[in-house]
Amino acid sequence: MTRKVPPRVVLDARVLRGAPGGVATVVAALVDHLPAVAPDVPFVFLRHPDARGPLSRAPNVTEWLVSGDPNHPDSLLRLGAWLGGRLGPDDLFHAPYRVLPLGAPAKSVLTMHDVMQIACPELVFPNPLLRVLLAPYWGAAIRSSIRRAGRILAVSQHSADDTIRVDPTSAPRVRVTPLGVDPVFTTLPEAEALARTNDLVPDGRRFFLVLGGGYPNKNHAAAVRAFARAFTAADDLHLVIIQRERTFPEELARALQATGLLSRVHVQSRVGLPALVGLYARAEALIFPSLYEGFGLPVLEAMACGCPVVCSSLTSVPEVAGDAALIRDPRDTDALAGALRAVARDEALRRDLRARGLARAARFRWEDTARRTIDAYRELAPWIP
Structure with a gap:
């Protein structure tokens, strides 16, 4: 039977x-x-x-x-x-x-x-x-x-x-x-965040973070162009790009050459999860200029780590970010650059975005x-x- x-x-x-x-x-x-x-x-x-x-x-x-x-x-x-x-x-x-x-x-x-x-x-x-x-x-x-x-x-x-x-x-x-958002994405004491990432970004260096696969919809070249427009060499700010796949696609390489920022833009193929959390914790902000997303998990990951977010106004990204990010048209270089300057120069704005982001991420x-x-x-x- x-x-x-x-x-x-x-x-x-x-x-x-x-x-x-x-x-x-x-x-x-x-x-x-x-x-x-x-x-x-x-x-x-x-x-x-x-x-x-x-x-x-x-x-x-x-x-x-x-x-x-x-x-x-x-x-x-x-x-x-x-x-x-x-x-x-x-x-x-x-x-x-x-x-x-x-x-x-x-x-x-x-x-x-x-x-x-x-x-x-x-x-x-x-x-x-x-x-x-x-x-x-x-x-x-x-x-x-x-x-x-x-x-x-x-x-x-x-x-x-x-x-x-x-x-x-x-x-x-x-x-x-x-x-x-996984609980592993959380705030860290400054010393721990530095210990996790010092080999990637030396102590004392201020940087913005870009994350995602190196595909056209991620629009990483727009982040490079906006960063170049926002800051001069005297600002001593850097851009760290973590591309999970297809490191240095042609459009990104062209953008780097056109802006002359090779010395201040650092591209990594991937980093471990502990280091990623540390980068979120230390970054001035996550730049997420995507042209199309079904959701946009890095927005929530960054927020859960207390990282301010400057993100796209297109597709699902504003739905995920809510009122806890600076939302700009990713096709508008001046608008993105203005948001980056605001975050870099206004500590009160950074504190507000951190608080809003932590509350927003906790809902997911x-x-x-x-x-x-x-x-x-x-x-x-x-x-x-």
Whole structure:
């Protein structure tokens, strides 16, 4: 007699294999918080063979080893069939990376971080030839995924609105599940912040911080141009750019050459988490001039560390920043430069932004994201208590 397996929630967590990025941060938070928020729900996490050990040791978690990249066409074409041979009729599947495999069960949840490939493909595929080759595939894959998903979790209201613009029929199935900020991002004593970062930025050096992947939507060249316009060499201020991938893209290199700031702009490919928290704690401000974001986690991370924020007025960024940042049009170099000068020269403004930022960041908790996610699961799977 075959033993009946109770229904499960299956989360594709294969992105957790060491590479940094916003999607990996979101999935890691779900892996950490979902089992605790719903202790009576059996979870299955799909784990990549390259991941370091178990993703979770929670008693209600099982892990299945599955190779492949969740964002690769092979997953779109084959993972659904693989799941079909293992999932029961009441199991729920969650694809947290924008694409839902073909043949995925009807009880499927899709996380939409953004629809950049459709809304602004030039920011995803700056090479025109690659854009011609890849944008049609991604457009079709995303539209198909939105159409087939039982519920769609948008990480911001902006992401929800963009998703509905792509497919108006999705509106009744979209739920907004704002992201959180990890407690590791916190204020530090001055001595500890310096100890964590002295090898990156010497003691006594004032600097602004830029963070993110080196992709066109991050608009790091705009930060360089605004910094150059805001400060002369006599100001003795520096700019530290942490690019998680694609260090020194062509546009950034051109901006550095044009402004003549090579001696005062320092680009790092990546830093460890303790050092990043230390940089946030020491920086005059985070500059976040993004042209398009689905959410914008660095804004909250900086605020949680007491770092003032100068950020973009576009897409989801003002939604995340609220009234706790200096919000400027990232295409307006003079406006950005004016905000940077104000932060550098006005200690009262810095104190106000720190206080507002700390209060703002405290409103975004991963536990709340997990609870909203469980609420969406429950709409498709009423067996979830």
